[in-house]
Amino acid sequence: MKILFSKTALSTLLLLIIITFLPIRIFSQELSGKYTIVLHGGAGYISPDISEKIKLAYFKSLSDALELGKIILEEGGTSLDAVEQVVRYFEDDTLFNAGRGAVFTAEGRNELDASIMNGKDLSSDAVTGVKIIKNPISLARLVMEKTPHILFAGKGADYLGLKMEVETVDPSYFKVERRYQQWKMRMKKTEKSDGETVGCVAIDQFGNIAAATSTGGLTGKWAGRVGDSPLISAGTYANNKTCGVSGTGTGELFIKHTVAFHISALMEYKDYSLQKAAEEVINSIMPVGSGGIIAVDKEGNYVFVFNTPSMVRGVATSDGIFEVKIWN
Numbered sequence: 001m002k003i004l005f006s007k008t009a010l011s012t013l014l015l016l017i018i019i020t021f022l023p024i025r026i027f028s029q030e031l032s033g034k035y036t037i038v039l040h041g042g043a044g045y046i047s048p049d050i051s052e053k054i055k056l057a058y059f060k061s062l063s064d065a066l067e068l069g070k071i072i073l074e075e076g077g078t079s080l081d082a083v084e085q086v087v088r089y090f091e092d093d094t095l096f097n098a099g100r101g102a103v104f105t106a107e108g109r110n111e112l113d114a115s116i117m118n119g120k121d122l123s124s125d126a127v128t129g130v131k132i133i134k135n136p137i138s139l140a141r142l143v144m145e146k147t148p149h150i151l152f153a154g155k156g157a158d159y160l161g162l163k164m165e166v167e168t169v170d171p172s173y174f175k176v177e178r179r180y181q182q183w184k185m186r187m188k189k190t191e192k193s194d195g196e197t198v199g200c201v202a203i204d205q206f207g208n209i210a211a212a213t214s215t216g217g218l219t220g221k222w223a224g225r226v227g228d229s230p231l232i233s234a235g236t237y238a239n240n241k242t243c244g245v246s247g248t249g250t251g252e253l254f255i256k257h258t259v260a261f262h263i264s265a266l267m268e269y270k271d272y273s274l275q276k277a278a279e280e281v282i283n284s285i286m287p288v289g290s291g292g293i294i295a296v297d298k299e300g301n302y303v304f305v306f307n308t309p310s311m312v313r314g315v316a317t318s319d320g321i322f323e324v325k326i327w328n
């Protein structure tokens, strides 16, 4: 009886030790203290002569979004949460061509695209042509986690959003005056610049990479046109074995050259570094002026490669780097 008691007491004690200390051990083993996050607000042409006020507005938005993602990663949050929250921030900011502030179709409407990918297990999801979803990136995240499918389009995607009870809005919510004027000029063919699509890529302290992209597409796009941003492998890709990528530029060319996956494939199959792979695709394969990418590899290295005059972008790392830029 005495032996039985002490055996029971011993196993209880062991159990207590396991319950108390194992999570701490696992936690401390998994949290590396290292993370990297990069973001973009579109590649294209932003004149270096823009007013100081607009410049500051870009820098403030970029810094605030970056800070938001950085804090999530710093506190041990996942890269998936970080990229979703950063992109959501941009979707709510009228400065960018995503969510509120999206560009107009040829018919003067807003059709929104977004995609998200988890490099840990390659799970991914996207929505295209949504018209009433306030934050398309969060619908993409939700359908990634709750449905067996990968891409939802148009009315079906909006309907899914209603069913999943994400926040919906009247289509007029997305329309902002600046974009409307841009659209009018584009329709008259006097406006050249595109861009301001948004994206974010991060590696968290668990070594997991995630990528997300959101856009209103190209000004004056035909109704129903699908660009690269909602297409996994073209505009967005993440794989813990290689890297995460978010692209911005002429979607048709990103689709044709499977840009995001292409970069990952060069790393996986040809053992290229992230820099070399990204440069090969953006500077050798893609035509000049077609766009750019942001990317992070499994070691936390990051790159910004673009063949346009500007790309709105930023980076924060656990080594203390915190930078936002528009031009070279």
Ligand code: ASP
Pocket: 042, 043, 194, 195, 196, 197, 215, 216, 217, 218, 226, 227, 228, 229, 235, 247, 248, 249, 250, 251, 252
């Ligand atoms: N890639 C986006 C599209 O073609 C546009 C952009 O990045 O500015 O829809």
